[in-house]
Amino acid sequence: MRPVTDKPTTRRRRKDGEATRKKIYDTALRLIRADGFDKATMRRIAKEAGVSLGAAYHYFASKQAIVFAYYEEHQGALEQAMAKADEPSDGLGRLGLLFHTKVTLLKHDRVLLRGIARGIADPEDPTSAFSSETAPLRERAFAQLSHAVRDEPLPKEAVPLVVRALWTFQMATLLYLANDESEDMQRTHGLIDGSLAALFPLLAFATTPMFAPVLAQVNKVLTDAKLIEG
Amino acid sequence: MRPVTDKPTTRRRRKDGEATRKKIYDTALRLIRADGFDKATMRRIAKEAGVSLGAAYHYFASKQAIVFAYYEEHQGALEQAMAKADEPSDGLGRLGLLFHTKVTLLKHDRVLLRGIARGIADPEDPTSAFSSETAPLRERAFAQLSHAVRDEPLPKEAVPLVVRALWTFQMATLLYLANDESEDMQRTHGLIDGSLAALFPLLAFATTPMFAPVLAQVNKVLTDAKLIEG
DNA sequence: GTCTATAACATGATAGAC
């Protein structure tokens, strides 16, 4: 059995550890933002954080893990921002707010998106957008999107499909953002507004009887492909 | 002026060089296929090809350049295969043949797709799917897709949009293929068939007057986003 | 000019002592 005296010690250690971790994390973000993902080497990060290289690797399994931690933090910040904001009454407004807020939070960190983009499509990379390790983060994104369209007059069978489509659009938007060199990311914001304005009204068709067979067919395809749950 | 005697020498040298290049290339593909992208190190590739590390880098600027060369070769093979095949008379059949042929050519090389996936979304990577270096390859893919839908009753304004959408679908299919663990890539083939069967008929709407404003709107969005040319 | 080889470098990651 563990002696009670260990507890306070462990707590203090934990606290020190957390502080060290944060120092490494903050330094890493600062250097990556300033010099880019490649030029911000683990050695420089460790040195400027005042710790050894080994210590940096004690807290972060890899350099990618740092930017992944950043993306987790971003997801939390996005959820907070959405909770605080006045919620538009319609789904179009809610989705627009969600996407624009996300881009606004990320727009000064396109250099970090570069780090995330590495291995985003690599099946063997744990930080891939499709890995089991990133599943919790995906679920949180799904939840936000579900929430945004909760009052739309959609047939129940269409909801998983619509949510998956919105998630895919969101991923594509991040990809576009990472490549967007326009002033203040105007093109990305314009793409969001334009896409939503053009495509959202089409959701109304999902309820028409004419569309039912198409909906059933698309559902079957995506279920077979394991892109939505059967 | 260059003495004529140089010419044969240069030619022979070139020829030797090509043979060496091919040996390195073939060895690299063999090792990557056998052991994966990471375990096939440049040193092992050079050693098994019977050349020095420096020689390998003389012919390929980077390890990624090798898999990029592979993808260029694949594009050529795909074009040849399509030229030989009996061409279906309808656009749906042509697109299906194109996509299925592509997947069939690549299905045993998913491990190479992994190498390609690295940096596919990285704006600073020359082998990114959006870089100017890969523009010629993109244009060849566009040309194939344009060719496949050349007889569809599409309004002229819809063509660039449809081609861009098909290219995006093709990229998404490769991403899906890279992550597909099903037997003989059945899920990828199913996704292609199902998506085309469900979505292709919707193209008919593009010609209806009702759809004209939506088409104009989508065209404006994509033009502003520089995703199609104005 | 074209090709090849060896040596060296920089960096991500790991091992093991304390």
Added chain:
DNA sequence: GTCTATCATGTTATAGAC
């Protein structure tokens, strides 16, 4: 938890061979 030492590998520099 922290450090130093070490490794493995992508990449580059450079000298020399043809």
